[in-house]
Amino acid sequence: MVGSSASSTPSTRGPRYYLAMATAKAASVALKALHRNAGQFPGALAEAIDPDFMAHIDKPEHVVFVSGTNGKTTTNNLLNDLLVDNGFELVDNRAGGNIANGIESTFIKNAGITGRQKLSTAVMELDELSSRLVFPHVTPDIMLVTNLYRDSFSRNANPDFIFSVMSEKIPASTKLVLNADDLISCRMAPQCKERVYFALGPMPEDEKEAQGIACDLTACPECGGRLEYDYCHMRHLGRAHCTSCGFTNPEPQYVVTRIDREAHTFTVEERPRGGAEERLSALGAGTDGEGQPRSYTYHFGTYSLTNIYNLLAALVVARELGVSPEAIAASFERGINVTAARYSEREVGEYRLIALASKGENSTATSVALDTIRREQGDKILMLMLADAHKAENPVQTEYIGWYYQSDFEYLTDPTFKQIVVQGATSEDLLLRLRLAGVDMDKLVMVATPTEAADAVDLTLTHDVYWAYDIFNGGDVESSRNRLIERIEAGELAPREVKNLAKVDAEAEPEDAAGAEDEGAAAADATGADVASAEDATGADTASADAPQMNASQPVIEVLYPEYGNQAGDNGNVMYLRACLPNATFVETSHGSVPYFAEHTPDLIIMCNMTERQQEAVIEQLRPYRDRLAQLIDEGVYMLFTGNAAEVLGKGIRDAKTGAVEGLDLLDITTERTMRRRYLTVNVGAFAPEPGSDPMEVVGFKIQFTQVFAGGIDGAFMENSVGWGLNEKVSSEGVRKNNLLATWMIGPVLPLNPDFTRWLLKNATGHEVPLAFEQEARAAYNKRVQELKTPGMHLAH
Template structure:
């Protein structure tokens, strides 16, 4: 789609390119990833730098409220494992400066792109700054939920920002189970849907104390659900206007948790063939992320046998979001979620609750970056949209909370009905480890943490 797109800036653009490439080289020497700084420098010199720089011939963007980082990383790993040369922005820049930095590092001094394929994560709010200058060949949207209130307001606002900037020429890959995001960009008719069929653990209605889809998004009528996989994701129809989930081209028709395998039927292909793929640690979010990555890989031309072989070789959810180890007969598991995100946190807590055996849960949810900033305060209202009630499960023997918002969190945990005898409030990661009662016979310790608190988790786990 971006074939023939050449940089057409004048001296200002070439000065911006030279300066930003020099910055990228300098940061590399300092062993820093240059995730955004080259792009920031380029924009300071040439405010429309992204419009001027040459683009790769094929561009894929991965976006959505939850799962975009994990899905993007899985997709990049699949492509790399299959010898597809491409560039990505997984070093840390899913906003416009990060996209620019990726293109800068892939460009020659003359401004020509060295590799013809780019696969990048794209922040939802960045659609309005990036998509006017870049038309992706493929755009995957994983889902739309409520996100950080102080930044993203509500799903309706994010939907409108994304929808109006999507080109009719882009192939949209959308989650048919999400009646919010599946309606994106009605001006676009080039649409591919994916869906997970009914599962044994499904619920009859949306889960959680907060729901992002309480009525038909078309007419406001009553939604009647057949089943829900996760929050509002599932199959439903409007009793007034008949609005319902679109038909999927790719559909998970069975999941064998014992065999660590899921089977996908390609409904749009002749004969509707089925293919079986391996997953690692099961959760519905892991399944959605891995399934979405395989769908994009298929749409990019990878054969199902090649994808299956890559997954057999161990490509899976990155350790940055899920890490498990066994030490001294104890299972230590860390589950990350987006900060100030009630859906991601609720899903993490529900995943822990569903794990077998007695367990201890360590909460590290206060945003470490905001805690260090003298000008920023974390909005803690999201605690009251998160399902801390999951922690009342009798199998959870201790709940340990660490972070600067502990007093706010203590109030929320108390309102959730958690036994005060199970609650421990601590200040440091070391104290979180020391508070674990290893004498109570529990063999499973879980960390539920904000993605910026990985270092604190490492300290706590190492001490434990």
């Protein structure tokens, strides 16, 4: 074993510690006797007795942590199997419990009654947010970070936030094993000087730009400049460089140079690192004696780029722990490989029934799963069970659905999908998103239960049936799969009669809404509308005279910084606008461009939720145009700012850690930012279109690090009946100044609120605008209003 030991035990143990240890050990024994998983409870119990238990308990001499957004569970389990197969005796937490209490429970499991650790080496999965609680007391020898993507927004906010939480807390003596293809996580913890990088080299199927409807890496993470990709493997993973500052990927020491899908092998080249050839030689790698890198070939099971990344990450850590390439290759040949915990396939006669899980509320994992299914050969039927069934069981909590707008459901327009069955608590929201993606209504079935999902399947269409599901819905998947097996074995191929909730009351749909559906379908593709960047629309740095002007039949919508304003699914606002306004011109103003509004007057300006670092960049981008924005506000131009976008318009943002940022001073608000605390609520409020008019109910979610305080000059966007407003002590939500509308609600607001959207578009364009997919939007809205009014309702996280 190489590396330094974990942090030593303080000498301040007292009676609380020994009581905590004894109680936790007893709880572990009792849970084991009851055949229950002791993933977190013993640690939580010990900490309740001794709040400093993590500091007091002994740690194994050597610790390896595996973390990252996607792949950490798979990679951790694979690494454990690989090391055990090569003679290591390990402490692991693979049964669950990757948060701080779970780490404590793992140490308790490996300890004697005094806390002395039995085994000297631990390889454990570590939750990204929990790292700030663990690292002060545990110094790992090696820290593997698989990648950083956007995850559940209600819990993990954005990759910038997760990066900052992890980066500053990792001990300087820890060796980092990082993904060189990820320009987000590869920059982590500059205080750690011992760094090892892995990567995939250029592949035949690579693309020239990042993938996904909402990319996590839309600009240089160092200067905010434009990124240009040399090649991109998947999502934002690949090799790129900044056209402004030159920032690019670090050079990897372990590189996959070839993947042979027919032979089920991949080749890894081990390159010498500067000044460390002796170290590589000690590991049995390095050069061939003439300065040339050595290459080794390994076996893989099921192919996907995700699996290759997981295998590569695990073998790199094993190499850094001294396991030889030959030993690793032998283990992979013996069947040590990516487990099928999130993939299962059953064959029943001529039918293949395949279940593919993804992480709940994780748009990247879901998009990769859908793309994997899309790329499978032949026609297919897909069952979508993406809503968290456990959260749905709680009558006073609701699941955040904004992540649907960041998932690539556009993949499902592929003609090989012959039927798509939707089931789950948030089916109405998902159905609207699928329509916006352009999925054919004739292929869609929405049902209430997993059993009905199986009954709805038309087995005459294809022999391949897939489930894409949230990891907590495994029981529902198995019940529906077993029901489908019963039908297959009985020779019942035609679907049973079920209530298709996607088509209930379709005949009662208003004519204008039906017309909007036709228009919306044509505009579902982002390229369906007339789209121009601000630079294109203006010719160069200034607006040209023949740029599109306000027109009743062709309104101009300016989207400010769309590469930033896509957090928490707020990109769904613009997605819905495009579907409702297929004849509009959408002008996108990106970082470094002169805004269209600088010399022209759009019908509507919209800017949406972004990261905190992006907020500060946007303030500086807009500062030269502050007076022009003030003029447009006074002239009554319609503007919509959602999420934290409006904070850039205030007097300033005060952050206790980073200091104050001066805002544009266009709104009479001051923002207090606290990155160590998240504020979550659900909102139902009354929005009055005009003074004295009947209000309409508007709904949404709030997930933020800020509290906002109004000076009293500007009016409120709405008055809440459910949830707090600008801050936890007031019910007034948002700000309204003339026709500038600012709400901190996300969701996204426009698809969630058809009445408000209809009013906004009528006033911004000067004429009635049919809503796209109004039937689906209104069904989701009606359910949401009723749900959020339940006493005690809160947002699950």
